[in-house]
Amino acid sequence: MKRKRFTEEQIIAVLREHEAGAKTADLARKHGISEATLYNWKAKYGGLDVSEARRLRSLEEENRKLKKLLAETMLDQAALKELLTKKW
Numbered sequence: 001m002k003r004k005r006f007t008e009e010q011i012i013a014v015l016r017e018h019e020a021g022a023k024t025a026d027l028a029r030k031h032g033i034s035e036a037t038l039y040n041w042k043a044k045y046g047g048l049d050v051s052e053a054r055r056l057r058s059l060e061e062e063n064r065k066l067k068k069l070l071a072e073t074m075l076d077q078a079a080l081k082e083l084l085t086k087k088w
Contacts, residue, residue, distance in 0.1 A: 006033075008053035011041050018042070 006014075018027055018038065028035045045053055 006031075008045065008057065009050050011045050012048065012050055012053060014038070015042060015045060 014027060014031055014033075018024065024035050024038055028038055048056065
């Protein structure tokens, strides 16, 4: 998995600069990111505080774990169903 270069706090700080009136191209050059990255951050983190961003990250992590548990349970269930329907 790709390593993240910026934390949520840093991303929100960059977005605050953008909201304060800094130009997109100048911010991108200053922080070493592309303009597309800045727009993606704005779509994901726009209007969030640091605490809300942390909460979002924890919820995404919890959602990932729950999806993994569900997938494992469904695989187990399918295997058991197939085992029970076989004729000995």
